[in-house]
Amino acid sequence: MGLKSYPSITSIPVDIDLALVVVPSSIVPKVLEECVSKNVKGVVVITAGFREAELKDGVYLQEVIRSIADRAGVKIIGPNTFGIVNLDVGLNASFTPELSKLKKGNISLIGQSGGVCHLVAYMSTIYGLGFSKIVGLGNRCNVDFADIIDYLKDDANTRVIAIHVEGVDDARRLMEAAGQASRIKPIVAYKTGRSSIADKASKTHTGSLAGNYQLYEAAFRQVGVLAVRDVEDFFDAMKALSICPIPKGNNVAIITGQAGLGIIAADACYDYGLNLAKLSEETYSTILKLLPPLSIRENPIDMGPSWSDLEKCRSIVESVISDESIHALTLCFTYTSASSNIVLELASVLKNWASIKPVTACIPAPYGYWIKEREILESHGVATYPTPSRAVKALSFLVTYRKLKAQTISKR
Amino acid sequence: MGLKSYPSITSIPVDIDLALVVVPSSIVPKVLEECVSKNVKGVVVITAGFREAELKDGVYLQEVIRSIADRAGVKIIGPNTFGIVNLDVGLNASFTPELSKLKKGNISLIGQSGGVCHLVAYMSTIYGLGFSKIVGLGNRCNVDFADIIDYLKDDANTRVIAIHVEGVDDARRLMEAAGQASRIKPIVAYKTGRSSIADKASKTHTGSLAGNYQLYEAAFRQVGVLAVRDVEDFFDAMKALSICPIPKGNNVAIITGQAGLGIIAADACYDYGLNLAKLSEETYSTILKLLPPLSIRENPIDMGPSWSDLEKCRSIVESVISDESIHALTLCFTYTSASSNIVLELASVLKNWASIKPVTACIPAPYGYWIKEREILESHGVATYPTPSRAVKALSFLVTYRKLKAQTISKR
CATH class of the missing domain: 3.40.50.261 (Succinyl-CoA synthetase domains)
Structure with missing residues (x-):
């Protein structure tokens, strides 16, 4: 494609800010070690086959890359993510070239599901909406919702933070970060896997999730986050918050x-x-x-x-x-x-x-x-x-x- | 525009099947008399300013044109309508040229509001849906829901009948016609003016309408009509009924x-x-x-x-x-x-x-x-x-x- 390529990241003669990793999962640890030795600041691991897989290997592999990254203080987006887009600087570090065509705007979307991020992004090309950043969290190896929310709360280009949540390990940390950020700018949250059947689908403990959803919704409300129940509401709410002032009454x-x-x-x-x-x-x-x-x-x-x-x-x-x-x-x-x-x-x-x-x-x-x-x-x-x-x-x-x-x- | 024109309908040398009337309301009776003497079979009166207007004249004028038409056995669509479209024969007797571009299909839509008909028609150009006929009933001078439903129930090009209702004078006649037709093909109904505030908006008796809506919904159900509560549901239901078979279970x-x-x-x-x-x-x-x-x-x-x-x-x-x-x-x-x-x-x-x-x-x-x-x-x-x-x-x-x-x- 006319682009210069190198046999490994260590053989590149300049400094690297961000590495995108798309090699097979078994080779990811080796590539990450090279990134660390090259002093790469951030890594996006698109490769799947880690903790989300049914294989025992996947859980183990994710622990391996996490420990490599944590030791070196490197942040990993993913693995098992479509990537990230930063429209402010014209960066598309994702597997979807079409995301480069999105309108620049003031919404930053953090999505746990790549499918939901793409759905929202494609809706924006039909119904009009601009984004600052879109982050596909994937398996949240060592970067989770709270980290990105902390960053976005002080990001001058972000007026609205939109988060799509499937399930988190540390809900308290998410709610604390959201509570801090919501004092500064609006956050709208869409939690999927609401019902016990969707719960079964996402393979968490059957029957417990309908109750869990109520907890999420109550917690979001307590920390000043607007919770919505459908993807169209998610889109419509972020659009209103992105463009409109808050009314003085109803x-x-x-x-x-x-x-x-x-x-x-x-x-x-x-x-x-x-x-x-x-x-x-x-x-x-x-x-x-x-x-x-x-x-x-x-x-x-x-x-x-x-x-x-x-x-x-x-x-x-x-x-x-x-x-x-x-x-x-x-x-x-x-x-x-x-x-x-x-x-x-x-x-x-x-x-x-x-x-x-x-x-x-x-x-x-x-x-x-x-x-x-x-x-x-x-x-x-x-x-x-x-x-x-x-x-x-x-x-x-x-x-x-x-x-x-x-x-x-x-x-x- | 290169179209041949005549000083009056009576001076046209050939037979006329359908006349579109768009002259000021005060002249409509005269034009209708001419249509009758020319043996015109049907008339679409687009002109507003009849029963829907606050002026006493409007009510009177509508009675005048109704009696002219009834005496001669002529059917009037309207007055106060955007018109009708019959995509089977390529007829666009409306004030909206864009409706000629709609996809031909098997849904016939009867709308009391021109705005709602246009909204649904325009949605179909974005989300895909084909129509057989679209009829804007307007003030229902001497053609009402029941008449069109009776016609459409035997129309081979119509698989689904979609009706948008604001309010009718003779609900029993509508329900009887719908009950007959629903034995033959699906009917989906969208009744607007559900709430007492919308009721106030449509200037009928305040407070009575919320109850009225329940009656409509129950009556629709009894005669086998699928009632929906929002325009997107209306669209989505007619699309499913138009394309899909009925499932054997859930x-x-x-x-x-x-x-x-x-x-x-x-x-x-x-x-x-x-x-x-x-x-x-x-x-x-x-x-x-x-x-x-x-x-x-x-x-x-x-x-x-x-x-x-x-x-x-x-x-x-x-x-x-x-x-x-x-x-x-x-x-x-x-x-x-x-x-x-x-x-x-x-x-x-x-x-x-x-x-x-x-x-x-x-x-x-x-x-x-x-x-x-x-x-x-x-x-x-x-x-x-x-x-x-x-x-x-x-x-x-x-x-x-x-x-x-x-x-x-x-x-x-």
């Missing part, structure tokens, strides 16, 4: 271009415990002036009949977002060729407001349409979602996070 | 390429009341032979370590799907450049099986990848979903539908 306004979407959003407010806000007298009278009696002029506000009048749409959104009784906003509008410029128009209205009050949006469009528009909307602080329900649910994660912070702060 | 097998996705799927089995099946002795011993001890070799089965060996992957899937104790299968595998041909390989294995047992899949890939592969997989009867949880939940809709059918048949 009074939500819904502005829609199509009444049907507004009603879905209102159903979602009910489902997720949010309050469909009463508009102030002033806002209400403004809306009455701007909208014809064809439409729903309370909350949710259906600006559908005024689509074609961008100036009116601006004014409606402006009057609602500046209403002091409103803590958060969800915007829904469906693509039509006649109104394709509405997203950019509203993005400019929300540019300043979305850093003060959280705004989520659902702007459904045919495949490939409104891609650039959605990116601009998100660069202005509006987090977009595929359905009105998920746009509202995302706000509910922010409201839950706000309560969580208030509780943990009052306890300190 | 024993689910999960085969995955990445253990993490398998564990998410196992969690979802627990959440949605499905049974993570025990493999037969024969299947289990086959799996033990095919997979190295690096992997989970029970259910969920992690064929990750054998990615590169397509022959092994084929054999694993074949042995599981042919296992008599398995009623349904969910497949999860994440895109990697090294394994990009796995989807086509497994599609060929499942080609015959997916018409006997339902198979759903989650095959996450970066934006734009695996588009053709997903289409081929779906053309072989495997319904794909964005996450493992939704792939499993889709199976649960099929299991629920099976129970529903069994109950309604035993009552008859």
Whole structure:
């Protein structure tokens, strides 16, 4: 491939910061010894066949590489990992070249499963989301959740820490690190293997895990970590925390271009415990002036009949977002060729407001349409979602996070 | 635009099957009179400003056009609708040119809200789904749910009827029509305006709707209709019913390429009341032979370590799907450049099986990848979903539908 290669790491004439090891597991100890003698600072061991394997050899081999690394003070990511990605510096130390194309952003994801990391990363290429670092922990030989969380809590490029947990040996250490970091930045956690059947699947003691999950969830809450129960919630919550400010309360306004979407959003407010806000007298009278009696002029506000009048749409959104009784906003509008410029128009209205009050949006469009528009909307602080329900649910994660912070702060 | 135009419908020299009316509401009665005198068979009135408007005029105008149409035996779709699409004959009688690009399929969608119809249609361009007809009912002047359901129950191109309901005047007539149709083909219903706050939003009597929703749901169940509570569930259920057979039971097998996705799927089995099946002795011993001890070799089965060996992957899937104790299968595998041909390989294995047992899949890939592969997989009867949880939940809709059918048949 035109890349220079060497017979061993010791024969390389320059200093090495990071080594990626992908040789068969039986040779990994030898390669690690060479890394130590070459003063390599960090090692990513992609090779599988260590503690996760049913063979006795695997457990033994992992102990061997751990002791080599620990003796020399070298940190190992893995073994049995897809690797790590650091988009801040353009580093892709993983087996997946496609991860180099991810958008740079402020979320750092620590995943115990490579599959879950890839799922989340690929979702981000479809629904838009930027990452700072993605770390596949693998077998956590001598680098565990707590170590990475400690590092990320002071990392200026990381605004949100997202962790995917399957099972840990030292839950206390994880919770302590998370508790420290959550004072500084939001942490969202997704623990899989919730049920006893999934428990059986992950080969831990049958029947004990459903209870264990409750413990994880309670512990996360106690240390100020937002716990979610599905991978879409994980993604949606990290997106909201990455882009939006935390709301001052749970009074939500819904502005829609199509009444049907507004009603879905209102159903979602009910489902997720949010309050469909009463508009102030002033806002209400403004809306009455701007909208014809064809439409729903309370909350949710259906600006559908005024689509074609961008100036009116601006004014409606402006009057609602500046209403002091409103803590958060969800915007829904469906693509039509006649109104394709509405997203950019509203993005400019929300540019300043979305850093003060959280705004989520659902702007459904045919495949490939409104891609650039959605990116601009998100660069202005509006987090977009595929359905009105998920746009509202995302706000509910922010409201839950706000309560969580208030509780943990009052306890300190 | 190079299209021939006439000053009025009466001056057109040929017979007219269908007229689209988009003139201001006050002129609609006059145009309708002309349609009647021209013997037009059907009319779509896109114009708004009728019964849905707060103005008294609107209610009156709708009564006027209804009486003109009823006297002449003409059927009106609308008013206040985006229109209708019939993909079987390439007809797009709507205000949205993009709907012409939808994939032809076997689902017919009747929507009370244009916004919801567009949302579902646009979702189909992203997640893959084909339609036969989409009907925006609008104000249901003299064509209501029951009329369209009656028609679709005997329509050879419609395999699944999907209905979005906001509120109806004659719920009994809807339920009777649905009860007749559900003996012949599956109906999935999504009723919005579930909560009292959404109820307030849709301006019906405050507080009564939460109770009303329970009535709708119970009535749907009694007449054999599958009721869902969110637009993503609506979409996912219609997709499964459109592509998959109904399972004989609720024993689910999960085969995955990445253990993490398998564990998410196992969690979802627990959440949605499905049974993570025990493999037969024969299947289990086959799996033990095919997979190295690096992997989970029970259910969920992690064929990750054998990615590169397509022959092994084929054999694993074949042995599981042919296992008599398995009623349904969910497949999860994440895109990697090294394994990009796995989807086509497994599609060929499942080609015959997916018409006997339902198979759903989650095959996450970066934006734009695996588009053709997903289409081929779906053309072989495997319904794909964005996450493992939704792939499993889709199976649960099929299991629920099976129970529903069994109950309604035993009552008859």
